[in-house]
Amino acid sequence: MRHLLPLHYIDTVARSGSIRRAADKLAITSTALNRRILAMEEELGVPLFERLPRGVRLSTAGELMIQHIRSQIADMERVRSQIADLSGVRRGHVSIVCGQAILPHFISEQIALYRKEHTAVTFSVNVCDRKEAIEQLTSFDADIAVVFEPFRTAEFHPVGRVEQPLRAIMSANHPLAKKEKLGWSDLLSTPVVLPTTSSGMRFILDDAMLRKGDELQKIIESDNFDFIKNYLEHEHCISFQLPIGLKAGDEIVSREIEERAVPGGNLFVAQLKGRILPVAAALFANSVVKELEIRYAKPVEVISK
Amino acid sequence: MRHLLPLHYIDTVARSGSIRRAADKLAITSTALNRRILAMEEELGVPLFERLPRGVRLSTAGELMIQHIRSQIADMERVRSQIADLSGVRRGHVSIVCGQAILPHFISEQIALYRKEHTAVTFSVNVCDRKEAIEQLTSFDADIAVVFEPFRTAEFHPVGRVEQPLRAIMSANHPLAKKEKLGWSDLLSTPVVLPTTSSGMRFILDDAMLRKGDELQKIIESDNFDFIKNYLEHEHCISFQLPIGLKAGDEIVSREIEERAVPGGNLFVAQLKGRILPVAAALFANSVVKELEIRYAKPVEVISK
DNA sequence: ATCGAGGATGCATTTTATGCATCACTCCAG
């Protein structure tokens, strides 16, 4: 959209931290870009950027402006998508951020499913922790976030929720694999590999330890679930995973944990509060929520938009 | 703001119903305007306007677009106002729509009061009925609406509310002026002049008649409160007014009406839902709500934004 | 049948944006 080219330019400069770098990305000269910014600042009567020796940084006014700009760009995208929808074509782009556990099986299946119906819709998917997720939503870089135990700020607007109890995962020959359901003492009895503190699961586990006054036998901490899963084959220890992150044919076995040992957490599908999503993103979010409802029917609750 | 000139052009065309007329208003040639519109339609891939022999009309896509456009223009205004606010200057423009009863005394006092503090803030004030008020809010033509018994749609977001009982007004020598408080039978005993059906007071009165099964002795119906007030001097009859629409030194006297005869209604200060108002408008709305609270303290309730 | 109001379009002109070369400034390494 031509008319928001100036806005896009400013956004790029803000993200790049330097006019010249931004100009490269935009494939124009730094001169042109510089002058557009000067012109815009002239119009507003205040500088949008502070000039630093090594580039530029948003001023307070710029912070206000950039928020407006990003919402403009995103909302225009929504209008385009709704207009495209009028002519029967369902096209567009959906940008998702989600927790590590949700991504590999669930989200990929969901996207595949959705794209079967609407091949003109493209996706971008990024993993991030629950804190970054909110940032991505507020900067309009992501349309939808699927996160476990998110930080709930004023910006955060849940579209759907499902309860997810933590499950213990371990190699099939681990002694605890013989039990159907594990209690707190079982968890204490074996070394554990934990996800990093930024993760929702870790948040719940730390909380449980605090309540009980016991410490699990942490031996490794990692931000990578794949690494954790693989490590379990090499040493007799356990780790944790959400039901949604598990798959049937896996090497690793999973066992239920007593609710009173480690309470369940909530998995949220969410968007930025007050934002109207593009058609494709809204429909995808709906279909994800519906699917969660079907799979984890028990305590699901759909929050109206 | 240069970058939303194209948007402003489209808005003007939509309001004018013809490219040539819009071009006149915008002080450019119809050719230039025409081509900008064609260019925008080109970009979107669909026409924004239907071409009629006597001008243009928004298409469905255009309706979607115009909503976006108006919200963008209004939001840019908000950003400007917030930025101006950063540099210590409180400037801007506030557009108000309100019911006829509220305007003459109350709103004018309020504006005078506000402008004493912030002389750089300008106002536009328009009278309209409760239905038009919502339309003005949704088209971003008004920032704030002050209306009695409004239509409450999804768009409508109350910022403050105060209860207003109807009062009977009459010439000082009307027989009923001897009573302190009037009942339903008193109202039935005399001819009445009623406001038009589009007004909130009329809504309440019609409702009361329906409940009682009685009809007031309607002799005149008018949309102009000034006319009504003057007429009361010429014939022994009564009419109605809200406390907020009355002033101490008036020729006309007012009397309380029993709650069980005619129930009170609500006066709302409201804005468009989901919208962030410019600084000046938000502050003015606040000050109006606060003043209402002071004056009609009894059943006031402030609804948080 | 005619007229007028309205939207499209070709072409010359004006206005605006871009690119190049260059300046001035600041930091950092040697």
Place this chain on the structure above:
DNA sequence: CTGGAGTGATGCATAAAATGCATCCTCGAT
């Protein structure tokens, strides 16, 4: 303390885009 590398600003020539004028075509109303 000095030169280089990186940054944003600016003068000037050029390219691109928007504008205005004259004109055409269409469709109702008279």
